Amino acid sequence: MRLTKKAKRAIMIGLIPALVIYIGFAIIPIVVSFYYSFMEWNGFSEMTFIGLDNYKQLFKDHLFWNSLKNNIYVLIASVGGQISIALAIALLLNRKLKAVKFFRTIGFMPVVLSSVVVSLTWSLIYNVDDGLLNVVLRSIGLENWTMNWLGDENLAMLSVSVTIIWQFIGLYMIIFLAALQNVPKEILEAADIDGASEWTKTWKIIIPTIKNTIFAALVLAISGSLKTFDQIYVMTSGGPNHATEVAAMYMYTKTFESLQFGYGSAISVLIFLFSLAIIIIANKLMGQKAI
Amino acid sequence: MRIKKVTSKRFFIYLILSLFAIANAYPIVWMVLNSLKTADEFALDRIGLPEGFAFQNYIDAWNTANFGSFFVNSLIVSLVSVVITVFLGALAAYFLSRFQFRMSKFIYGFFVFGLLVPVHATLVPMFILMSKLGLLNTHFSLILPYVAFNMPISIFLLVSFMKSFPKDIEESAIMDGAGILKIFWSIILPMTRPAIATVVILSFINNWNEFVFALVLINDPALATLPLGLQNFAGQYETNYVGQMAGLTMALVPILIVYLFLEKELVKGMTAGAVKG
Numbered sequence: 001m002r003l004t005k006k007a008k009r010a011i012m013i014g015l016i017p018a019l020v021i022y023i024g025f026a027i028i029p030i031v032v033s034f035y036y037s038f039m040e041w042n043g044f045s046e047m048t049f050i051g052l053d054n055y056k057q058l059f060k061d062h063l064f065w066n067s068l069k070n071n072i073y074v075l076i077a078s079v080g081g082q083i084s085i086a087l088a089i090a091l092l093l094n095r096k097l098k099a100v101k102f103f104r105t106i107g108f109m110p111v112v113l114s115s116v117v118v119s120l121t122w123s124l125i126y127n128v129d130d131g132l133l134n135v136v137l138r139s140i141g142l143e144n145w146t147m148n149w150l151g152d153e154n155l156a157m158l159s160v161s162v163t164i165i166w167q168f169i170g171l172y173m174i175i176f177l178a179a180l181q182n183v184p185k186e187i188l189e190a191a192d193i194d195g196a197s198e199w200t201k202t203w204k205i206i207i208p209t210i211k212n213t214i215f216a217a218l219v220l221a222i223s224g225s226l227k228t229f230d231q232i233y234v235m236t237s238g239g240p241n242h243a244t245e246v247a248a249m250y251m252y253t254k255t256f257e258s259l260q261f262g263y264g265s266a267i268s269v270l271i272f273l274f275s276l277a278i279i280i281i282a283n284k285l286m287g288q289k290a291i
Numbered sequence: 292m293r294i295k296k297v298t299s300k301r302f303f304i305y306l307i308l309s310l311f312a313i314a315n316a317y318p319i320v321w322m323v324l325n326s327l328k329t330a331d332e333f334a335l336d337r338i339g340l341p342e343g344f345a346f347q348n349y350i351d352a353w354n355t356a357n358f359g360s361f362f363v364n365s366l367i368v369s370l371v372s373v374v375i376t377v378f379l380g381a382l383a384a385y386f387l388s389r390f391q392f393r394m395s396k397f398i399y400g401f402f403v404f405g406l407l408v409p410v411h412a413t414l415v416p417m418f419i420l421m422s423k424l425g426l427l428n429t430h431f432s433l434i435l436p437y438v439a440f441n442m443p444i445s446i447f448l449l450v451s452f453m454k455s456f457p458k459d460i461e462e463s464a465i466m467d468g469a470g471i472l473k474i475f476w477s478i479i480l481p482m483t484r485p486a487i488a489t490v491v492i493l494s495f496i497n498n499w500n501e502f503v504f505a506l507v508l509i510n511d512p513a514l515a516t517l518p519l520g521l522q523n524f525a526g527q528y529e530t531n532y533v534g535q536m537a538g539l540t541m542a543l544v545p546i547l548i549v550y551l552f553l554e555k556e557l558v559k560g561m562t563a564g565a566v567k568g
Binding site for chain 2 (some may be wrong): 007010015017018019021022026027028030032036085088089092099102103110116121122123124125130136139166171174223230233234248261264265268269271272275
């Protein structure tokens, strides 16, 4: 269709408001983050240009590396916990069962809840004296197993990760269930006739068919784990003694509590670049645009 | 023999699925049940069923913690953002999906790129930007980023839906002499209703649950949204467990109702965004 001048003007008018808000409040902040990251600045006084000093300092900052290590902990927990449990549940649900819809609904429920609500609920569960977990352990005579789940440096990361896993299993479950609908029935029937066991069918037919979805879910879990913030902020604020501090949490503390706006921006930039790199590498590996 | 084996396998499957369902639901059920106990009752029994309904917890949480105002703030911010997102998003999606012009592919890609932008990487500049605009501690400081960050997924969902309409819709309408915006309003928009429903529910839930922008951009307790208010309340009344649980339950129930009634739309929106972003 050839567009008249009038039509072109209408297009401009239609696109501009959405573009302005999107560019102004999602794109420009990223660009500005880069700019601030070359500055020394407490957010109020004059900025001083210091080149790459923030980044140099960052590479020597063991608390920053510690926070990245915790991101990797969340990443491994998400990939290991969320994807594997979600896949197992989806495989079990993908058959003629009476209560499929019920299990789907319950399974996805935590995903729609606010992470603040989820984290506060789990904080109560982990509470040393009155929390569900320790109370149950005590009542079944496992007094020795009661722990300070969020207060113990060696346990806190595990406890927080369990909450994060709990919250998002449902998301991957639904994604896998949708993919399982596309596994061709004829092939499965043919395998039945050949007397293939369910185990064989799962590993030889079903998993290879939904390979791309599993891969997409992996990328999603990885990039999601780099964004972890809410649960940590609410449950531990990064403590005890930085044991649960993730990169976004460290960025927040550096910026809004230590008022090192330039330094905080440098951390932001690295979070952004890491996320972008993961998506780009994933797309290259897939050889197509899966994400 | 074979039947027996099949039954025991079924039993095993149901067992695992039931354990999964319990693990998913029980933390929430536990919290809701305990929100109905008095503080003394909770101190004695933290697992059992409540003896009565201690609605006093709810009244206290509502009054002392200002839950009423958190609700209103969350509603205002979420609804206004949704209306702006849907209206501007649908308009943009209409032009991006139904017209071919030089920059259309690029602009679409540029919008969808937003799915990759991590919110945390924008916090510092967003804070500075809002303080320069004088918008810190106003509803607008949340509405603007909420619109911006819901735009990519909205445009993605709406464009893919609008693309599926047959090509001759506009042409026949143009012959009738209807203007481009009129076609949008009276033909395309009504046809897009299912996708709009998905976008509305998805962005509403995103906004309702959002925490980190509210944390950074809102200091005034009178303007706090529900997640921020809940977090502050839990910090202040750390040992008032039943009160916290009452507050959490109040925040939970509206979302659960929306979820149970609009599950299909919500799941569609959330997983589309997930696989895309």
